[in-house]
Amino acid sequence: MPEPKAPAKLQKQQPGRFTNPVEAAFYARDPRQVAPQLLGKLLVRRDGRKLRAGRIVELEAYLGISDAAAHAAAGKTKRNEVLFGPPGHAYVYFIYGFHYCLNVSCEPEGKAGSLLIRALEPISGIDEMYAARDLDQDHGRMTELRKLTSGPGRLAEAFSITRERDNGKDLTSSRSDLKIIDDGYIPEKITITTRIGIQKAPDELLRYLIAGNPFVSGRKTR
DNA sequence: ATATCGATTATCT
DNA sequence: GATAATCGATATG
Numbered sequence: 001m002p003e004p005k006a007p008a009k010l011q012k013q014q015p016g017r018f019t020n021p022v023e024a025a026f027y028a029r030d031p032r033q034v035a036p037q038l039l040g041k042l043l044v045r046r047d048g049r050k051l052r053a054g055r056i057v058e059l060e061a062y063l064g065i066s067d068a069a070a071h072a073a074a075g076k077t078k079r080n081e082v083l084f085g086p087p088g089h090a091y092v093y094f095i096y097g098f099h100y101c102l103n104v105s106c107e108p109e110g111k112a113g114s115l116l117i118r119a120l121e122p123i124s125g126i127d128e129m130y131a132a133r134d135l136d137q138d139h140g141r142m143t144e145l146r147k148l149t150s151g152p153g154r155l156a157e158a159f160s161i162t163r164e165r166d167n168g169k170d171l172t173s174s175r176s177d178l179k180i181i182d183d184g185y186i187p188e189k190i191t192i193t194t195r196i197g198i199q200k201a202p203d204e205l206l207r208y209l210i211a212g213n214p215f216v217s218g219r220k221t222r
Numbered sequence: 223a224t225a226t227c228g229a230t231t232a233t234c235t
Numbered sequence: 236g237a238t239a240a241t242c243g244a245t246a247t248g
Contacts, residue, residue: 060240069240079233097230099241116240153241163232198240219224 018044018053018124020182024172027087031061031106031113035208038104038180040187043120045159046177052128052159054120054149055185057213060195061206062103064112068200072112083112088172088180092156092163099153102161104171104180118196118207120149121215122158129158142214151217187211 022041027034038056045052062070064083071080071093082091083105091103091114107113122129122145129148130137138144149155156162161178171180189211194203196218209216 062240071240074234077234093240094232095239096241097232097239101240103240118240147243151241195240199238 018042018051018181018183019174021172021174021176022088022180022182024086024088027104027106027172028108029106031063031115032206034106035059035061035115036190038115039190039208039210040185042123042181042183042185043117043155043159044179044181045125045161047128047160050125050128052125052132053123054129054155054159055123056117056119056180057121058117058119058207058209058216060116060118061208062114062116063206064107067204069195069198069202069204070112070114072114073200076112080112082168083114085109085168086170088170090161090166090169090171090178092161092167094163095153100156100162101152102156102159102166116152117155118152119209119215119217120155120158121213122148132160133158146215150215154217 038059041056042053043056064070064072067073072083076084082089085105086109087105089105091105092100094100103114103116105114133148135147149158166178169178170176187210191209191211192205193207194205195207
């Protein structure tokens, strides 16, 4: 008998190879279910031959029209229409006159719900990130490295993410220049806290982070 | 170490 | 006209 071939789904993940996009069905659920499983995946930006990649270490869930803090709370508008579209797409908004922030749409089409990507651990293309952030590389010191992608506005700048360029983009397509891929990494421990920086519904436990990861946003308690 | 503040604009009331 | 899912600089203990 010939050796049966392994199904494609069981093919070995290849660390360092940015293949295997997370598929749309993965996102077509309540963001509270998606969040713990999305932690540890890689956000990848391709510009020609240049790649930037960062591991997702912090997320916040926004639940749609039932969530007072969500952009979808008041219903569908021109600004937030991506939230009501198909799962696995980029919702990019502009805030405080300065910063872009990136969400991934969740839930099946027609229902709003998303995950705000709040922090990444830089993995690849670090020189590109420093350039995009207009920061000097201080010999790779941790304090400097953390400034790259520890915060939603910071990581958007480090990955050159703008609403004009990326809003509505499919993050599940291997051909996309902005996508989320699975390299097989599984976080050891996940912590859940309240969301940061919001006025409404501040007590909901909807912030998910990889426990102990130094690239999580916020002040460091050392 | 934490606290306060100013920058600047798309979006909505 | 007010607001906002932020950041970086400055001030102070």
